[in-house]
Amino acid sequence: MNSERRGPGFYVLTAFFALFVLFLYGPLTTIFILSFQGPNGGLTFPMNGTSLRWFRNLLFEQQAVGDFGGAFTRSLLLGIMTMLTTVVVSLLAGLAFRRRFLGAGPLFYLTIASLIVPSILISLGIGLAFQVFGLEPAWYSSAFGAHLTWTLPFGLLIMFAVFNRFNPAYEEAARDLGATPWQTFAHVVLPIILPSLVGVGLFGFTLSYDEFARTLMTSGTFNTLPLEIYGMTTNVTTPVLYALGTVTTLFSMGIILLALGTIAVLRKRRARRIAG
Amino acid sequence: MTLTRLAPYLQATPLTLILAAFLVLPIATITMVSFWDYDSIQIFPAFVFTNYEETITSPVTWNTYINTLKFTVIVWAVTLLVGFWVAYYLAFHIRSATTQMVLFLVCTIPFLTSNIIRMISWIPFLGRNGLLNQTLMQLGIINQPLEFLLFSDFAVVLAMVHLYTLFMVTPIFNTLMRIDRALIEAARDAGASGWQILTNVIIPLAKPGIAIGSIFVVTLVMGDFITVRFMSGGQSASVGLMMANQIALLQYPAAAANAVILLILVLLLVGGILRIVNIRKEL
Numbered sequence: 001m002n003s004e005r006r007g008p009g010f011y012v013l014t015a016f017f018a019l020f021v022l023f024l025y026g027p028l029t030t031i032f033i034l035s036f037q038g039p040n041g042g043l044t045f046p047m048n049g050t051s052l053r054w055f056r057n058l059l060f061e062q063q064a065v066g067d068f069g070g071a072f073t074r075s076l077l078l079g080i081m082t083m084l085t086t087v088v089v090s091l092l093a094g095l096a097f098r099r100r101f102l103g104a105g106p107l108f109y110l111t112i113a114s115l116i117v118p119s120i121l122i123s124l125g126i127g128l129a130f131q132v133f134g135l136e137p138a139w140y141s142s143a144f145g146a147h148l149t150w151t152l153p154f155g156l157l158i159m160f161a162v163f164n165r166f167n168p169a170y171e172e173a174a175r176d177l178g179a180t181p182w183q184t185f186a187h188v189v190l191p192i193i194l195p196s197l198v199g200v201g202l203f204g205f206t207l208s209y210d211e212f213a214r215t216l217m218t219s220g221t222f223n224t225l226p227l228e229i230y231g232m233t234t235n236v237t238t239p240v241l242y243a244l245g246t247v248t249t250l251f252s253m254g255i256i257l258l259a260l261g262t263i264a265v266l267r268k269r270r271a272r273r274i275a276g
Numbered sequence: 277m278t279l280t281r282l283a284p285y286l287q288a289t290p291l292t293l294i295l296a297a298f299l300v301l302p303i304a305t306i307t308m309v310s311f312w313d314y315d316s317i318q319i320f321p322a323f324v325f326t327n328y329e330e331t332i333t334s335p336v337t338w339n340t341y342i343n344t345l346k347f348t349v350i351v352w353a354v355t356l357l358v359g360f361w362v363a364y365y366l367a368f369h370i371r372s373a374t375t376q377m378v379l380f381l382v383c384t385i386p387f388l389t390s391n392i393i394r395m396i397s398w399i400p401f402l403g404r405n406g407l408l409n410q411t412l413m414q415l416g417i418i419n420q421p422l423e424f425l426l427f428s429d430f431a432v433v434l435a436m437v438h439l440y441t442l443f444m445v446t447p448i449f450n451t452l453m454r455i456d457r458a459l460i461e462a463a464r465d466a467g468a469s470g471w472q473i474l475t476n477v478i479i480p481l482a483k484p485g486i487a488i489g490s491i492f493v494v495t496l497v498m499g500d501f502i503t504v505r506f507m508s509g510g511q512s513a514s515v516g517l518m519m520a521n522q523i524a525l526l527q528y529p530a531a532a533a534n535a536v537i538l539l540i541l542v543l544l545l546v547g548g549i550l551r552i553v554n555i556r557k558e559l
Contacts, residue, residue: 014365021382044399045400089294111291120501121303124519124523152295203388206389229392233396
């Protein structure tokens with residue numbers, strides 16, 4: 001196909017794609033710009049001067065409503081917990097599904113069901129279950145479980161994609177050379193799939209860090225960051241809302257770039273090792 | 277039984293336990309509570325059908341379900357149209373694998389940022405004094421700000437398309453990348469036009485991806501309440517929002533009955549999609 005000349009379809013679709021990217025990033029760019037609004041500026045354009053007032057207000061001053069620092073800490077910890085659990089549990093389940101076992105079919109359909117059951121049902125169900133059993137819901141117990149029902153199916157599907165493309169010849173070679181199953185896993189399988197595990201971790205963290213609906217009824221007394229932000233939308237009418245949006249979005253993007261960078265480094269190192 | 281034969285069972289145990297505790301048990305609880313009774317301060321065990329009766333016989337419920345289905349159909353159609361062409365462009369028009377990967381990531385990154393922030397970010401654009409109204413007034417196209425842009429059904433659909441299109445792009449892109457390019461060459465050699473190649477070769481082969489994307493979008497929109505609440509400014513209704521309101525009023529059994537009906541509806545829709553398209557070879 002490479003020798004073909006570009007038809008008119010190419011240019012039409014390029015314009016369409018560019019519009020799509022603008023549609024994705026345009027609104028985020030506007031709140032990014034507006035978060036630098038001057039001290040007397042409002043929620044919309046025009047800019048009334050520029051300042052860092054709203055960032056200072058967000059980070060260093062006591063807010064009339066909400067507890068930004070506490071909510072951020074909880075979301076961060078919950079994200080890390082969800083990430084680690086998602087990586088370990090999906091990896092184990094991915095390994096299990098490489099072989100035949102009784103109940104593999106039902107477990108697979110259950111995992112897919114976890115993906116299509118609406119979030120608010122999970123939220124309500126876990127909230128009710130905790131109430132019925134007389135347990136106190138909290139972000140580290142009920143909300144943690146609620147997030148896992150959303151991140152684990154993604155993790156498992158990524159592991160399926162990885163192991164479908166995995167060449168068993170590597171493992172056979174290791175076994176022929178006398179490696180134990182653990183050695184085969186630790187020295188052959190794990191290094192090959194490591195970049196994908198970073199990807200699973202990225203999904204686990206970001207999906208949890210941004211989750212709203214599943215946290216709503218399961219977070220207990222203390223809010224996570226998305227709940228805090230949602231609370232702010234009804235009470236806050238200053239650009240501090242945009243400053244918060246900018247800060248958390250930059251944080252998310254930082255995490256994404258860190259993960260992508262790690263994947264790129266791991267791939268490069270492996271390519272170099274194979275070449276050398 | 278040797279350890280090797282036992283291994284898959286041990287490896288599958290954590291996933292099974294987590295799903296049993298946080299998916300199966302909660303849905304069983306919802307089903308149970310949907311038969312319970314309640315008054316203004318508490319819920320108590322019973323076996324009554326009043327929650328279902330009240331839900332099914334209320335015209336408000338019917339309107340809410342119809343409204344939710346309306347959002348689902350519109351958002352599904354728009355995300356399919358946009359998602360298919362974005363995926364098609366990435367798969368067939370971008371020739372270098374690196375560019376393809378970079379552009380795909382450009383589409384993916386917003387999906388990994390906060391939905392709430394992405395909704396908030398429409399305010400300065402669509403608001404009464406927002407960018408769009410200001411621009412249109414400056415161009416002299418309108419004299420008064422358009423009121424329907426923010427806090428309306430239009431805003432709800434726009435935000436949902438913004439949030440959910442990627443769920444359509446990714447699976448379709450995935451299936452398009454797997455189409456053997458020789459098939460397209462063969463079709464061209466046999467004299468097929470570009471349009472014929474699209475409708476007779478590419479779209480039939482992309483069906484599993486379209487089905488998976490559709491399942492994602494349909495289930496996300498059917499269960500949505502936060503986008504509807506935020507973007508309609510409380511002027512529109514959805515099943516999820518109705519449930520959230522019942523929860524806020526502590527009418528858990530009513531919310532649970534609604535949840536059971538919603539779950540059945542979603543499963544029927546997913547089942548319908550799976551009957552039309554066989555996605556098994558994608559998995």
